[in-house]
Amino acid sequence: MSDRIFVDWTGDITARWGRDVVQIGHRLHASPLFTDEALARLIEVYPREHYDLHTMAVAREGHAAESWREGDLGRSTGEEVLDAIKGGHIWLNLRKVMLVSAPHGELLGRIFAEVESHVPGLSTFKHNLGILMSSPTAQVFYHADIPGQSLWQIRGRKRVFVYPTEAPFISPQEIERIILGEADEQDMTYQPWFDERARVVDLEPGQMLHWPLNGPHRVQNLDCFNISVTTEHWSPEIRASYAVHYANGILRRHGFSPAHGLTGPAAWAKMGLAALYKYSGAQKQRKYERFIDFVVDPKAPGGFADVPRRLRTEF
Numbered sequence: 001m002s003d004r005i006f007v008d009w010t011g012d013i014t015a016r017w018g019r020d021v022v023q024i025g026h027r028l029h030a031s032p033l034f035t036d037e038a039l040a041r042l043i044e045v046y047p048r049e050h051y052d053l054h055t056m057a058v059a060r061e062g063h064a065a066e067s068w069r070e071g072d073l074g075r076s077t078g079e080e081v082l083d084a085i086k087g088g089h090i091w092l093n094l095r096k097v098m099l100v101s102a103p104h105g106e107l108l109g110r111i112f113a114e115v116e117s118h119v120p121g122l123s124t125f126k127h128n129l130g131i132l133m134s135s136p137t138a139q140v141f142y143h144a145d146i147p148g149q150s151l152w153q154i155r156g157r158k159r160v161f162v163y164p165t166e167a168p169f170i171s172p173q174e175i176e177r178i179i180l181g182e183a184d185e186q187d188m189t190y191q192p193w194f195d196e197r198a199r200v201v202d203l204e205p206g207q208m209l210h211w212p213l214n215g216p217h218r219v220q221n222l223d224c225f226n227i228s229v230t231t232e233h234w235s236p237e238i239r240a241s242y243a244v245h246y247a248n249g250i251l252r253r254h255g256f257s258p259a260h261g262l263t264g265p266a267a268w269a270k271m272g273l274a275a276l277y278k279y280s281g282a283q284k285q286r287k288y289e290r291f292i293d294f295v296v297d298p299k300a301p302g303g304f305a306d307v308p309r310r311l312r313t314e315f
């Protein structure tokens with residue numbers, strides 16, 4: 001295996017990186033870090049605070065964020081968890097894998113060193129790597145993420161819809177609610193006609209997608225077990241956008257109607273205000289509560305069994 005991660009990065013991709021949806025060939029799907037054996041071992045040592053397990057409505061179309069449920073891996077072995085995902089209807093996200101597995105951390109460092117080598121002037125930090133394992137019928141509803149996002153396909157196929165980063169697809173107020181911890185990423189307005197404006201890509205193993213910051217997207221698996229990787233990054237521009245949204249959210253909650261300039265003295269003042277709020281802990285009580293109501297059960301239909309609803313922090 002060559003040392004290079006990307007196989008077909010062109011000057012056109014460099015020009016469009018961060019401004020447009022770009023699709024690039026990669027070699028991650030050939031890595032031994034994503035075999036069933038490697039993933040089963042990783043699942044068995046995974047810290048509770050760093051994974052999310054979900055199930056959701058099966059319906060192929062539309063938006064049913066209220067059907068998004070959260071669960072726990074319980075006492076299943078890694079192989080049992082993989083069997084439950086392959087035969088059931090669940091979605092497992094191992095977040096911050098670089099904190100749990102040094103080889104995945106090393107891969108993450110190589111990914112962004114290579115991205116930066118292709119994009120002059122790009123400086124990234126706070127890299128994050130997640131591994132998504134999901135059932136043939138799983139989907140992720142319309143949402144937007146706060147850091148820079150890329151989605152890498154390892155096994156299986158999925159249909160990715162990426163929408164324009166403008167009204168009515170997303171509003172500054174929606175980004176502010178996510179940043180301030182008042183809303184789940186999926187608590188966004190979605191209309192079926194939005195799909196007419198989406199860039200739709202059927203992602204195959206060996207392909208990755210990167211889209212503009214805060215770009216709304218949704219994902220449907222194409223009737224097969226899926227392994228995907230997500231990478232996140234920050235840059236000075238992304239950090240500035242975050243701080244301005246953060247401060248605008250605070251200002252809006254105090255009766256102001258802020259503008260969203262990313263440069264100039266007002267923007268710098270907002271970055272200061274954002275830092276002040278964030279580190280004073282003033283935003284902490286705004287976090288919404290998360291509940292768990294199922295546990296992995298490879299023998300049950302769907303790959304999980306219901307349990308009495310309890311706070312995620314009680315697991």
Ligand SMILES: [Fe+2]
Nearest residue numbers: 143144145149
């Ligand atoms: Fe996302």
